[in-house]
Amino acid sequence: MKARVTVTLKNGVLDPQGKAIAGALAGLGHDGVTDIRQGKVFDIDLAETDEATARARLEAMCEALLANTVVEDYRIDLG
């Protein structure tokens, strides 16, 4: 089963990387960007075929390693 896990910073958490990218885009002449925030995406192939079990396993992986839940949110899409 394939899954995509998207990890993004929580609202209110500063994103200096995003600010740097916005600055670089402005420097390259790409105006009109009012905000940009960078996150991570993980495309995962699982041996598990049951959707509920796969989701539970992915949640455990997010809590353990893929996301820092103090400052990041994660979203799991199966399919």
Place this chain on the structure above:
Amino acid sequence: MKARVTVTLKNGVLDPQGKAIAGALAGLGHDGVTDIRQGKVFDIDLAETDEATARARLEAMCEALLANTVVEDYRIDLG
């Protein structure tokens, strides 16, 4: 207008970061992961309100800075 740009490695491009994450997950007891590939996601706020213009601008940003199109694919979702 809000947009999400997802940048992923092209098929066939080695992903040592993904391999390291898979190894770390296995070391933490999370079995059953057959493959994992890491990508980037950018959540962008644009001043532009026209969808076609916004998409064209985002494509230009991807080609210029956000993606390395030699080894990466990008996908633009507006909404």
